[in-house]
Amino acid sequence: MTGQRSAEAPAEDPPGPEDPPSDALSLLAELHGVATSYQPSADRTVTASAAALTRALAALGIDTSTPDTVAAALAARERELGERLLPPTAVCWSGTEPEALAALPVGTRLHIETEQGETRDDPGQLPPGVHRLTATAPDGRTATSHLVVAPPRLPTSAGRSYGLLVQLYSLLSRRSWGMGDLGDLTELAAWAGRALGAGFVQVNPLHAAVPGAPTDPSPYRPSSRRFPDPVHLRIEDVPEFAYVEDRERVRALLERAGRLREAVLEKGELIDRDAVWEAKREALELVREVPLGPGRRASYADFLAREGRALEDHATWCALAEVHGSDWSRWPAGLRDPRSPETARARRELMDRVDFHCRLAWLADGQLTAAQRVAREAGMPVGIVHDLAVGVHPGGADAWAQQEYFAAGMSVGAPPDAFNARGQDWGLPPWRPDRLAESGYEPYRRLLRALFRYAGALRIDHVMGLFRLWWVPQGHPPTEGTYVRYDAEAMLAILVLEASRAGAVVIGEDLGTVEPGVRETLRSRGVLGTSVLWFERDWDGDGRPLPPDSWRSDCLATATTHDLPPTAARLTGDHVELRDGLGLLPRPLEQERAEAAADTGEWLELLSRLGLLRGTHGGHCTSEEEAEIQAVHRFLLSTPARMVGVWLPDGVGDRRPQNLPGTWDQYPNWRLPIADADGRAVTLEELAASPRVRALVEVLRGDAGRRF
Secondary structure (H helix, E strand, C coil): CCCCCCCCCCCCCCCCCCCCCCHHHHHHHHHCCECCEEEEECCEEEECCHHHHHHHHHHCCCCCCCHHHHHHHHHHHHHHHHHCCCCCEEEEECCCCCHHHHCCCCCCEEEEECCCCCEECCCCCCCCEEEEEEEECCCCCEEEEEEEEECCCCCCCCCCEEEEEECHHHCCCCCCCCCCCHHHHHHHHHHHHHCCCCCEEEECCCEECCCCCCCCCCCCCCCEEEEECHHHCCHHHCHHHHHCCCHHHHHHHHHHHHHHHHHHHCCCCCCCHHHHHHHHHHHHHHHHCCCCCHHHHHHHHHHHHHHHHHHHHHHHHHHHHHHHCCCHHHCCHHHHCCCCHHHHHHHHHCHHHHHHHHHHHHHHHHHHHHHHHHHHHCCCCCEEEEEECCCCCCCCHHHHHCHHHECCCEEEEECCCCCCCCCEEEEECCECHHHHHHCCCHHHHHHHHHHHCCCCEEEECCHHHHCEEEEEECCCCHHHCEEEECCHHHHHHHHHHHHHHHCCEEEECCCCCCCCCHHHHHHHCCCEEEEEHHHCECCCCCCCECCHHHCCCCEEEECCCCCCCCHHHHHHCHHHHHHHHCCCCCCCHHHHHHHHHHHHHHHHHHHHHCCCCCCEECCEECCHHHHHHHHHHHHHHHCCCCEEEEEHHHHHCCCCCCCCCCCCCCCCCCCCCCECCCCCECCHHHHHHCHHHHHHHHHHCCHHHCCC
16 A cells, blocks of 8 residues: 655655665654564564565555655654653553553543443542543643553462363264264363363364355364354254254254264264355254244343344354355455445345344354353363464455454564574454554454353463564565564453453463563463473573473463374374375475484483383273373473363374464365374264273373372
8 A cells, every 4th residue: 555646756666575674664663563673583683674664554554655755654653652642542450550641741630431330530449441531631632542450460270270172173972963063062071070170171263264165174264253153053952953843854954964974983084164064054044943932032132232233243244245255355345344335235135144143153152151161060160261363364254344453455474484484474464553552452352252251261372463463465475574563561451351350261372483571471461371392492501301390380281282293193203204295394204203203202211211101000001102192291290380281182192183284285184083093083972981091181180199
């Protein structure tokens, strides 16, 4: 986006990707939170190009097309900041005075309208919430601001707990319709809490996906993060399903569901999300014909009132997508604006479909809430840990309904580093930090509040995004991007406020390259980190595995994640063979094998030295592989980590990662059921009866006197 040039000014070529920025452009960028450099490693600093700064500033509505416009924008920004009484959003940690108020001129009058409906003139002892603050200076200047008052940190959860990590779609039971669903999640939580003494179950993002042919199966590129995907519904648990009059169609649907299930469990086929949704959608169309009882109708009315315009927008997008396709940028011009007369007219014409999609969101919300209730009733101190993806699909519902909050023409990614010389483009539009601040972070607040309704804890993917994100201009390589900063204090204050209100735990996924100070700031606010065994080495020393007493306590400790090889594959080296077969190894196979074996060998040597490798447990005769997996988890228990997570497929020796970064159609990402060492799909019922799973659980429940 470039500004218009005057008739007198000669046209200038836009800066190239390697052109250095002028001093004025650099200063302007810094004043808008656009980074002028980054450090891919501690000993190297890379200066952002003039083109990167120009494009990022353009996405923030700043014209830098000529030296004159740069000078004008810089003067305007300096004047704005110099004359500003208050920032758009100010933060007050309970018990402290906001810095923004301390900087006000002597004699400034304050007027505060609290979220609770009170009016005050004194900012002291304000209740937690997002309040409206008005300041009037002695010289007559007036400013308003959103004042976020949050507890200084999240409360520390009582004691330690262990839990299970699973991608829900991969967890099929004998009642699933071809992929794991919310009924399976509820069963898993009840079993794990009551029979295993687990404290939590962590699942992948259950956000609404963008429909397609085929649908993108990745749960990390959703249409909406605000509303769940109805593909996860357990149809038989919808009360109205029992009253569908056309029993012949119901019988046919159940037979169809059985074929989908058996294709995965008995024939070894991949999970077919689209086929599952086609069957479930047909069932839900039948369900909708059943009138709601008075109590159910009142519940639905309450849901509609609570979710308001956000739900209406989401359902409208879903209805329009059925007619015009799932990329709103390709819709007729008038429908690309959610507030246009054309959209209002289309909404009225499609009201029956809008109501259908509202109903689906309500049903999914109910089953999610029920899963968390069952988990807590089963004795889990945390319950269900939900996952918040870092962003949304550019063609989806959130990007359409909240256009004013997204940076047009930009995508989130990662800069070049030692692991990826080309950088990464994740295809997710970033939020504009200026628009968030002006709104008091309203879309962010509402998103968190919706998720915390049914979450005992929330895992935040790429939690570093609360501080800064790498913005990549669309149509350009990631190397031509730059970091843009967010008000981390405000983002954290909102997070702590909403999590505290819900009594929930927050876990930040802080793996990989993390800016100095980020982990310390998160820790100070009570946000747990993520520690994965294979990455925990003494990187500042000899690089050897980090002994358990050197691990941090404020974390979720695991052996692996959905993006990494299962533990059995890591121990056997199968992950190297997999990558070699797909042509993904950057070096010769033998070299990769040797390095992987050396890495694993160092860990096994430490496990042996600590006395954690044993042959049998609980009467179950273990193989060498099982003994090593148990030893890995004994090690995790010996760390001070507050939460210990077990990748559920590790319980049966699964070899296949759920997602293999760097692949698209070469590998069946996000479509694999949990399987045993031979690749045979394993049901929830078989998991519950597995001696191997039981033996691993016994380790977790208190081996060597370490009981949760």
